[in-house]
């Protein structure tokens with residue numbers, strides 16, 4: 001995941017959605033710099049994995065067998081097929097989560113599982129150095145003096161005998177600060193059981209069995225850690241037994257403050273920073289100030305309701321990962337304020353007015369007191385526009401809305417009634433808005449029949465750029 005330092009996962013496609021940022025300027029240099037920002041953000045990958053040396057003792061598991069008083073012991077470095085079969089028989093059938101309930105469906109997941117109260121492992125992810133091995137890659141993009149750290153909590157043991165598999169899914173997040181999963185694969189003889197990962201249009205494969213065969217000189221474990229929004233699947237195990245421990249990964253507060261020494265800045269981060277500084281130095285880049293906007297490339301938990309006074313989006317800013325975190329880290333290092341905000345378009349639900357506006361709001365639209373009327377639905381638009389700052393609608397956004405109007409028969413692209421023109425804040429979209437962090441707000445619509453309608457906003461990152469002669473740009 002890091003810039004060239006992790007294992008060589010096989011990238012199978014790189015057809016990520018192209019992001020054409022809007023640019024009201026025709027300045028070629030500015031466009032080049034924006035392109036560099038975009039390209040460097042694409043360089044981080046959402047996982048890390050490899051093989052990690054451990055002590056032989058770390059490969060021992062004690063487990064309960066139903067009806068037996070004493071636990072069994074198995075050493076997964078030397079275990080025979082018979083011993084592994086016994087471990088498998090002591091497992092329950094693994095379920096998986098669908099809409100908050102656990103479902104058993106062996107056409108989707110065929111595996112044995114053991115809960116925490118049924119086994120004990122000698123492996124300690126901290127003292128073995130495993131957590132240290134994955135932390136820099138999963139916290140990539142966070143600033144070096146960030147007060148964030150990674151914490152792992154063991155979750156379960158799985159045994160995959162021949163023919164076992166797990167189809168494409170995402171792991172159910174357990175808690176708002178959970179950012180990913182770590183799977184540790186023991187060095188038992190097996191083939192198959194490759195893990196395939198899928199994120200943002202890119203795919204990778206991690207073949208733990210092949211890695212373990214390659215590095216079998218010392219007792220070792222294979223491991224793969226990935227963010228919660230990565231879709232993954234386990235291919236069928238062909239021969240032998242694949243035994244794993246799964247850990248939930250959380251962002252936690254760092255206990256010991258780091259002393260920042262001299263750090264080698266990853267190439268992608270340096271490239272991003274250089275392009276950003278170059279943009280700021282150009283007098284015709286947002287001369288009166290404005291915003292650099294980025295669609296989020298990861299999904300975050302956004303609470304739909306929250307105690308008054310606390311910020312839902314501020315929490316997301318704390319949780320940013322990978323390239324999203326890098327945008328914040330570098331922008332703040334350069335001296336720019338970074339926020340996560342909501343983007344709403346104030347076009348009404350059935351038709352887009354050519355002069356509709358996009359609005360950036362500091363919080364999720366509160367529709368508690370909004371009602372709409374079939375004949376007169378300015379009210380919602382006014383509420384949206386009151387939420388925050390109006391931004392210039394880019395040519396791309398206008399096209400997008402027009403297309404939506406054309407595709408949907410009931411969605412009209414209409415001329416606006418007389419309205420004072422609004423001067424919006426200038427925005428450069430570096431990467432396009434993604435639908436990964438969409439939040440719906442419900443409101444009542446009164447027509448012939450009252451109904452509940454929804455208005456959708458998308459969270460995105462906004463970096464405030466001062467006017468050319470102001471703030472940090474005054475010094476250049």
Ligand SMILES: O=C(O)CCC(=O)C(=O)O
Nearest residue numbers: 166171183195234244246
């Ligand atoms: O064993 C693996 O590699 C992945 C297992 C998995 O996806 C899960 O348990 O949720």
Ligand SMILES: [Fe+2]
Nearest residue numbers: 169170171232
């Ligand atoms: Fe999973």
